[in-house]
Amino acid sequence: MEPGIGAGDEEHSALATLLGDVRACRRCSEFLPLGPRPLLQVSSDARVLVCSQAPGSKAHASGICFDDASGNRLREWMGITPGQFYDAQRVAILPMGLCYPGKAKAGDAPPRPECAPLWRQRLLQSMPGISLTLLVGGYAQAHVLGPGRVSDRVRNFASQPGYLSLPHPSWRSTGWMRRNPWFSQEVLPHLRNSVRQALQIN
Numbered sequence: 001m002e003p004g005i006g007a008g009d010e011e012h013s014a015l016a017t018l019l020g021d022v023r024a025c026r027r028c029s030e031f032l033p034l035g036p037r038p039l040l041q042v043s044s045d046a047r048v049l050v051c052s053q054a055p056g057s058k059a060h061a062s063g064i065c066f067d068d069a070s071g072n073r074l075r076e077w078m079g080i081t082p083g084q085f086y087d088a089q090r091v092a093i094l095p096m097g098l099c100y101p102g103k104a105k106a107g108d109a110p111p112r113p114e115c116a117p118l119w120r121q122r123l124l125q126s127m128p129g130i131s132l133t134l135l136v137g138g139y140a141q142a143h144v145l146g147p148g149r150v151s152d153r154v155r156n157f158a159s160q161p162g163y164l165s166l167p168h169p170s171w172r173s174t175g176w177m178r179r180n181p182w183f184s185q186e187v188l189p190h191l192r193n194s195v196r197q198a199l200q201i202n
């Protein structure tokens, strides 16, 4: 350790270097229709981690994670304000693919497969205080939990301590919620409670 630098300072400096490397990444730029713009929110103090899919085109344009209708829905599900959601000391946001991947036939393309193996583990290691991880959508769930159905995982919310699986909060989730009323009745109260506890919000 350099003289005059505490362990916390060293951690922050290592994370700042890592984030600089991430933001300069061009690894899969040839596949990104709007070019690289890695979007993430990370700090070594974060308590809740949102593991999502990949930024949408609106978030890409503004440079802010979940700066769209999906983000509004996710914040409502979590029961927190935009100010709390965008407080990096409390909430981290780490998509499976950090850049907008473009469109597929239905909806956005999958997260670029190069991204998670390149960055994810190092970024997770820089956040030792995470006590609750939200696996938002099938890509994040498959990466962490292996094969399985999103609806089954969301419904079995008590089976993975420290993790909660959620559907992707796109416009499609409104129809899914109508067909699965247990989500509003059972999962959302549990989610809000878990988020409040992890963030120590009264």
Ligand code: SF4
Binding pocket: 022, 025, 026, 027, 028, 029, 036, 037, 038, 097, 098, 099, 112, 114, 115, 116, 118
């Ligand atoms: S998606 Fe990931 S691997 Fe590809 S350019 Fe962006 S940060 Fe790099």
